[in-house]
Amino acid sequence: MAEKDLKDLADLKAIFRLSSTKSPSEVTLRSAEWAIITQIDGHKSIGDVAEILALSTDEAINLFNGLFQKGLIEILSVAKEEKKQVPLSFFEKLSEELTKIIGPVAPYLIEDTLWDMEIKKEECDVRKIPEMIEAISEEIPDELKRVQFQKVMLEEMKNLESA
Amino acid sequence: MADRWLKEVNKVDGVEGVFLASSKGKILGKLGTLYPQDTLEKLITHLQRIIAAFQVAGKNATEIEFYWEDRYVICKHSANFLLVTFCKSAKVLSLLRITLNVVLANILEDKKFAKISSSNAIDKTIALRKGFFESDEQLLISKLK
Numbered sequence: 001m002a003e004k005d006l007k008d009l010a011d012l013k014a015i016f017r018l019s020s021t022k023s024p025s026e027v028t029l030r031s032a033e034w035a036i037i038t039q040i041d042g043h044k045s046i047g048d049v050a051e052i053l054a055l056s057t058d059e060a061i062n063l064f065n066g067l068f069q070k071g072l073i074e075i076l077s078v079a080k081e082e083k084k085q086v087p088l089s090f091f092e093k094l095s096e097e098l099t100k101i102i103g104p105v106a107p108y109l110i111e112d113t114l115w116d117m118e119i120k121k122e123e124c125d126v127r128k129i130p131e132m133i134e135a136i137s138e139e140i141p142d143e144l145k146r147v148q149f150q151k152v153m154l155e156e157m158k159n160l161e162s163a
Numbered sequence: 164m165a166d167r168w169l170k171e172v173n174k175v176d177g178v179e180g181v182f183l184a185s186s187k188g189k190i191l192g193k194l195g196t197l198y199p200q201d202t203l204e205k206l207i208t209h210l211q212r213i214i215a216a217f218q219v220a221g222k223n224a225t226e227i228e229f230y231w232e233d234r235y236v237i238c239k240h241s242a243n244f245l246l247v248t249f250c251k252s253a254k255v256l257s258l259l260r261i262t263l264n265v266v267l268a269n270i271l272e273d274k275k276f277a278k279i280s281s282s283n284a285i286d287k288t289i290a291l292r293k294g295f296f297e298s299d300e301q302l303l304i305s306k307l308k
Contacts, residue, residue, distance in 0.1 A: 047254075050253065050254075051252060051254075054230055056253060057254065130258035131257040133257070134260060147264050147265065147268045150261045150264050150265055151265045153261070154261055154262060
C-alpha cells in the first residue's frame, strides 16, 4: 500500500495513526514533518491538522504523503470527500473573460496555471477554483484590470457553488 | 452605508468578523464576532504603524496578512480607511482575498462612504510619531530603512 501515492487514496477527511512497526526516531524528519507527527492522534483528519498547523491543502497532503511513504503513519479511515466537479463551460467563460483582459495569451496562461497546480479540467474540484483564479490574477499587472477580472470571476464562482 | 460590503465578506465560510476603520482609528462599520473595542483599536494602531513604516520607506504595503491568536488577519487599506478581516480557516484564504479585492474596489466607488472616510482621514505617518514602539515594530522599521 505504501508504494501507492497517498494523493490517490485519501484527501482531507482521511485519518491516520502512528505506525506500530516504525518509529519516527528511526528516520530523519524535517520540522514540518515532526509537527505533523505530534498532531496525529487517530482522530484528527488531514484537514484538521492542516488547519491547526496553518498549512495549505497541498502542503498538508504532501507532508502526509512523505510520512506515509516512509512508513511512519498508517491510514485509519479514508472517507473521501465528495468532489463537486467544475463544468467545462466554466473554463470557457474563464478563457473568454481573461482574453478580454490580457488578450490572446489567456488560454496559455490558464493551461500553465492548471499545469502548475496539477489540475485537469475534466476532473477539477470546485474547491480548487479560488486558488486558481488567484494564481491567474497575479499574472495581470494592471491593478484595475486584475480587480475587474476578479469581480467577474467571483460571480462565476458563486454560480458554481449554487449550481 | 458599507454594511452591504461587510456582509459580502462575512458570508465567506470561515470568516469570523470584519470591520472598517478610518485612518484616525475610528471604527466606521463592523460585522460578526470581533474583539472588544480597545483590542481592535490597538490592532488598528499596530496596522497603521506597519503601513506608515512602509510609506516612510517609500514602499507600498497594499495588504497585510498575519496569523494571530489562532486566526488569520487580513488588512486591506486605501488612503483613508482600513478593511480588516478575521478568518479561522486557511482553506478559504484565496476566496477571501479575491472577495476583499472586489469589496475594496466597490467601497472605493461608494461616494457616501468616501465622504465619511475622508472626513476621518489623517496622515498615516503620524502613527509613527505617537507612543512607544514594540520590539517587533522597531525590528520592522529598522529593516525598511
